[in-house]
Amino acid sequence: MCSYKNYLQLTLGVVLATLQGLSQASAYVDVLDLPAKVSPLAVNGPLSGMTRAGARLVAVGQRGHILYSDDGAQHWQQATVPVSADLNAVTFPSATEGWAVGGDGVVLHSNDGGATWSKQLDGREIGTLMVKHYQALADAEPGNEQWPLLVAEGERIAEQGADKPLLDVWFTSERVGYVIGVFNLILRTQDGGQSWTPFQDRTDNPQGFHLNAIASTGDALYIAGEQGLLLKWDELQQRFAAVQTPYQGSFFGVLGRPGEVLVYGLRGNVLRSTDGGQSWETLDSGLHVSITAGVIDAQGNYRLFTQGGQMLVSQGSGAQLHFVQSSEPVPVTDVTRTADGALVVVGSRGARKLSVE
Template identity: 70%
Template sequence: MCSYIKKVMQLALVVTLTLHGVVQAASFVDVLDLPARPSVLAMRSPLLDLGHAGQRLVAVGQRGHIVYSDDNGSSWQQAVVPVSSDLNAVYFPSAEQGWAVGNDGVVLHSSDAGATWSKQLDGRQIGDLMFKHYNALMLAKPDKEQWAVLAADGQRLIEEGADKPFLDVWFANDTVGYVVGMFNLILRTEDGGQTWTPFQDRIDNPQGFHLNAIASTGDALYIAGEQGLVLKWDDSQQRFTALETPYKGSYFGVGGQPGEVFVYGLRGQVLRSTDGGINWNRLDSGLQTSISCALLDNHGHYRLFTQSGHMLMSRGGNAPLQLVPQSQQAPVAGAILAADGALVLVGSRGVRALPGLEQ
């Protein structure tokens, strides 16, 4: 009730000032040009992903917050970030070089293990980038209809503005990597992000489904998306080819190890393949809550986490998923193991570290 009364009083004040010609429009600053505000509460703000920069842990989240820890998650410092856009994912292929992506088509790069960041790309550039790339191909080969369609998609992005988010990022090394996002948004770089090449013509996604996650199992590179979309990089064709799966809902993540790949997502769905995605087995989570992230622990067990904070464990192979009791439960968006074995989780309540995992 008090909050409601405050809102009514604030509204009345604004109306009064407006009628007297006192209110002046505040200067608008785009979040893509507004550096993230330093805050002692950054580690407690909503965080969406985290990664390893060598021994350092780096977490990213809302309002451009990036925090890092050099003591296995016990304490955190805030990084210097040039944007205030929400950040959805982070990846370090090496101890020093890392990339973070987020809303408004933003791509950030760090060369000092996540302490400071620079902007490499944002949504104001992507449409023009796509249009020029595919328009050039269209002029070179006007008989191929796909180029005209993709050039038109680039023009549409120019007109719509910087409103398409990147949802994940993966790099093979310090130079070659991908960023993926909504509506089949995918770019590739071969020079560490100095330039980016649109990749929409190299992916079997004609309906333009969202690309939610990209990850390597060590022997193959996969993309997971909405409406049952799973793609695998094919070296011989130089493109991401679609795989058939028995579930047609959204997948939010993909992971695994050589010879084994997992996809997981909506309504507790978890699928496993040991033949490169030709055949899939469903692992029963016993839950209807969406699986948000997963990791392989030091014992070779898969740990999966839900948006409601459940932790599930599979002891390898087709072993059933078991619910792991926890002393506290909070929504989980990202999970990682620190060097000392501590389990570090991020979510809507910020970051928290749990003791080392037991078998």
Template identity: 65%
Template sequence: MCSFKKFMLVTFCATLTLLQAVAQAASYVDVLELPAKPSALAVRSPLLDVTRAGERLVAVGQRGHILYSDDAGAQWQQAAVPVSADLNAVHFPTAELGWAVGNDGVILHSNDAGATWSKQLDGREIGALLVQHYGALASAEPANEQWPLLVAEGQRLIEEGADKPFLDVWFADAQRGYAVGVFNLILATRDGGQSWTPLQDRTDNPQGLHLNAIAAAGEALYLAGEQGLLRKWDADRDRFVAVATPYQGSFFGLIGSPGELLVYGLRGHVFRSADGGASWSPLDSGLQVSISAASRDAAGAYRLFTQAGHMLLSENGSTHLQLLPQQSQSPVAGATLAANGALVLVGGRGVRALPVE
């Protein structure tokens, strides 16, 4: 009898588990089709990047959350977003026009300073883009062995589905921009995102390393990524060419100005170049914690932030990064200056604004 009861209990539990799985499958909605849910807690949920759209602040993060503030970060409103995929980066080349990118190969666009967003592309379409683009090149240049490999890469993306994230986005103006991500994923647009072109063949990245960041320093445009990867756009060669760096660990970001470039990443490593990457000087952070974000103030000084929430200052070409005291400290994923000069930080605990000094 006991054995029978045990058998019935196991059968019941198995049936219940199956019914729950069926119910969950029936109610499942792809994050690429599910609009971001409005939440009063969004301002305290994990956020991964923040930027300026004119005088407005715009922050992006998990579950498709996009927030904007018109009072230097004191109060935030949640934007209307058509997906609930995690968003990793945001950039506004003008006060009105912006782009955000994230997981599942999603690219979003706003034409109203971040209040509402539309989807321009997602990972379900990227593989087909590669197949079409590199298939045409393979037909035109049958002797080029690179094109069939990239066609095969596109076919692999189709088979694996929309699971490859974009990690950063940058636009020169309202028309020309780039989205970059894992495994050398890079797309370019010349029409404001109405169409996208793969650039996997133009990155000097045969290993397919992750592209973690894209940013400009003065007139120069750079990519930064795994294993000390740094690439610089060469207009004459129409490609991102390799720039040698003194570090073989991952770079998570870069920041600069005319005549100066800083790259930062794992274990507190920061390097400065004043000659477009021809030579480098290490900046001593005194920390072994990864640098995850950076911002430049009106005076030209750089502030760098760690995954543990440290704030470091680089100014006047010093080779040492000064550790700045803070009343409270939490992990930082993105940083920018508000219109009033306040420093706005985002991370795992949401958003916080530091007063003007």
């Protein structure tokens, strides 16, 4: 039989557990509302994306960490960021104006070269934005069966909440740009991120494959996705049209210049086209590990990097790739050139400057 004392202890324990649970619940703050924590270890933590803002380097990574360097990656400072969501990619069309994207559909903007950031959009808003946009189109074209489907997709996203990450971002100017992500998630802005227009109806991606990377070659804009998906912006049709490729695995990046484009991805696969994607040749990388980053170096050579830290180099054009042994191979998620032409990579161990021939 339970004594009165035991009963009081049991009752008190229940009350304390309830109060503790309420305290923990009240202490919870969504990562979209929690500023990134300043940490001296951030520079050595996982970083996912990097770019240049003028001469400055800007890198993004986990827990909302954004770092910037004004001395070619010798020293880094941590930016002020209003979210703690993991960040995947960053772009600066000018030395001051930049955008970063990441988990929970977050879009951040900086107007001071990456030192401070503000939130322009997140996944809690994207579904509602889609419903409003496509419902207006459905009302205007009641006979078009596409619009109700996209309205329903927006409703699903709104119901599921902010759980869909944005994977890449690209801006052609300080006003016009795109953000892309999982399940064909894509939006465009024409006013520097003050407003965003859903673009799902402007992609040849009926199966809703993930959109992994977006990049310009100077004469064309491409989106690389999973299961062989490659899209190219068609100015006449005002949409991202499908480009047929001979590989059905996932692509993780696009790299090129006017007249030449390389797409790369799983298992060391690299494709090259010199006719705008009408035909492709498969390059022999000699590797079977995923290629995750690429850059054109100061000498005009392509350099591709893998998740294992291996590096492939072309000589001039991208027609042939050669493996270059690294003394300290580390996983690479992104790479960029400094203002003086040096290469800096980021990955699971932070940022580091490369010594390359």
